[in-house]
Every structure is written in C-alpha cells, then in structure tokens.
Amino acid sequence: MLTLLRRYSVLFSTGTLLLLSLALLVTNTRGTRRIDPLGVVFLEVITPISHLLTTVSSAMGNTWRAYVDLVGVRQEREWLRRRVRELETQAQRASAVESQNVRLQALLDLREGLPGQSVAARLTGVDASGLFRTATINKGESDGVAKGMAVVAPLGVVGKVVSTSPNAGRVLLLEDPSSGVDALVQRSRARGIVEGSLNGGCQLKYVKHREDLRVGDLVVTSGLDGIFPKGVPVGTIVRLAREEGGLFQTAELEPAVDFNKLEEVLVVEAPENEVPPEASRAEPSGNGRHGG
C-alpha cells in the first residue's frame, strides 16, 4: 500500500488538492460566508510590494518622459542641456504636485460633504484576472476600513470594500457584474438598481415601465441600501431599452468615474441614519449579489 502511495504520490496529492479546491469553490459559491483562510495573509504580504512597485514605476515613467522631452535639445551645449533637464524635471514635479493637489482638494471637498467617518486611500493594484473588476487599496482595518464600507471618488461611486487585512483592502468596483447599487434618476426620481457589466459600463435595471427615463439623465445613489451616502453620482444614461409588455425598463449608463484613471479614493462609513436594519445586518457573500 505504502509502495503504491509512493509510486502514485503526485497523482494522489493532485487529486487531494483538486478535491480541496472543489470543496472551497462549492462552499464559497453556495454559502453566505466567504471562506478564505490564506487570503488575508497573501493580501497583507503582497500589497506593500505592489504599492512600492507602483511608486517606483511611476517615478521611472516620469524620468523616461523627462528624457523623451529632452531629445529635441540634443544639439545644444551640454551645460544648457543639463539646465533644461533640471528645469523640465522641476516643472514636471511641480505639475505632478499641482495635479495631485487638485485631486486631493476635490477629495477633501467631497469628504467634508459626506456624513460619517471617511478614510482617504490610494489604489495600489487592479484585478489580477481580466474577468473581474476589483482593486486593492493601501488602507485596511488598522485605518478603520471595514468590509461593506462604500468607496467613492470626487466624480462619483467607485465600489464597495469586500475584504480587508490589517493594512490593505480589496474593493469590488461598480463595473463588476456582481455589484449592485440602489440608485435614483436625479430628474424624475425613478428608482432602480445599477449593476456592472464586463464590457466596462453598467446598467440601471428594474425601473418600473411607466417611469420617465431619458438619455442624458444623471443617476445618483438613493442612500437606501445602507451602504452609499445619498446623492453621490453613479453615471449618466446613454441608451434606453424598453421591452414591449415587460414590467421593467433598463438603461445603459456611462459610469461617472473613469476607473482606468482612478488614483485616490475615499472609503466612507455607512451613514447611521440611513441604514435600514436589514442592510446593516447583511454580510457580503463570496458570490452573491451585493452593493458596490
């Protein structure tokens, strides 16, 4: 028996691990609790490295751009070239600082307008797979970030925190197909649910057929899901889809936030007075539909 086990040790261990993976997958797909024993450890170890790499690559990108900008002055004398390079670098640094100041000021303005506590965070990475839309932030439990908190940017809704470690968090972005935000059309107050799609946009669904929707309408959060503060922009209606005889109508939205250019975000605590009791008890599941 032992000889047999030793002889087929690779197949035996692969089979055992396949069963373990299958058990993990089935439990997380069907269950309401996310079973992820190693996730926190991996998140905690890799996020600082990811943050460092982002910072270093950003600095290298700036240096490279500075070099490219200087190609045109190669014929000039060496001292003039050095001077120009210095000035270019300084100007770029100043421009980067100015641009960062504008972004942070917008974030600060947003923070002041929001009820409850909020934490400013920086995006350190995007989803490792092209099939999902999540991101990693550099703030975690030690900064007050908790599972279920809303994530917003000055332009609008970003998503929702789905897992945390002491110093990092993962955010399910609005454009992920499993996200869902209770929303209102600002003009007509028609209510629906905004869900993501893998094509990069999102959809306003479950709006009653008789409600008035128009292309160009701004969609904002309703504040009724107990996650997002009321009135935060979600997106603009770009196309309407009405099914004849159907109960509901659907609209395609262009998200208010450009997820590819996102750098800083605010993680916001659910406003206490707007939290319905069911929403405050709800736990995000591994695969179930949830806000954010």
Place this chain on the structure above:
Amino acid sequence: MRPLLIFALAGVLAVVVQTTLVQRLGFLPAAPDLILVLTVYLGLHYHSPAGAVGAFLLGYLLDTFSGAVPGLYCLTMTLVFGVVYLVSKRLWMENPMSNIAAVALGSAVKVVTVVLYFAVASARTVSLVVVLRTLGIEALLALVCAPAVFSALDSYVPRPVRSSHAAE
C-alpha cells in the same frame, strides 16, 4: 529550500506584475497570466507532491488578487498542473517549442474550467463571449511571455532529477 523561495518570489512577482502592468501599460487589454506559466513550469519539471502544492498555492494567490470566488483558480491551477504533469510523463517536452505547447495546453485547461464554472455554477450574469475573449488575450500574452519566464526560472532554479517515465 532554494526552489521553494524562488517559486514564492516568482509567484509574488507574477501577481504584482498582473495587478499593476495593465494599469501602467494602458494599451494592453488584459495582463499575461504569469501564474499559469509558473504552474505549467511546475507541471513540466516538478513531478512531486510539492509541485502540486505549489500549483494549488499559486491558484490561491490568484484567487486572492482577483474577484474570483475563492477556490476557482485553486481548482484551475491544480488541474493545469495535473494535465501538464500527465502529458509530460508520456511525451518528451524538453525543447522550447514543446514548452510553449504545454503553456497552450494549460491555457486551454484554464479556459475550459473557467467557462464551465461561469456556465454552470456562477450566479454572475456575464457574457461568455466576453469571458472567452478575455481569457484568449490572457492566454496569448502568456504564450508570448512563457519563453522568457522559463528561461529565467531555468537559470535560477535547479531542476530536480526526474524519475523514469515508467515510474507512473
């Protein structure tokens, strides 16, 4: 001990590249699946239970840093390891072309597993066309990166002595 450290480092590096590269290089529609390339390398050269555990952990790493349900990529990478292992026990796969073929085989196993999951078990409403397109791009980029990753691993990791093909 050395291969373990190098594979841990390679796994971390792969996931860091996958989570930051697309953001930095805006023209790429998806990131190359370097974790899959590492798993295929394990399947080709590490014919031991440690290789299987390595593949499982690489899958778990990908599960953590993607929006996937925990277990999806564990299952996928362990399957990729198993299939590549079985094929490499029966065919001579020591030249660069067959290594690339092994990565293509691993990608195919991944595509089938993920598509089956989305079609059968997932509660997400996603277009299978979009899923196939994304997985196809990831696989293509993985094929492009594979020779460089294999060559880097060959220079740093000592290959274990392989048992005879008749052993299993």
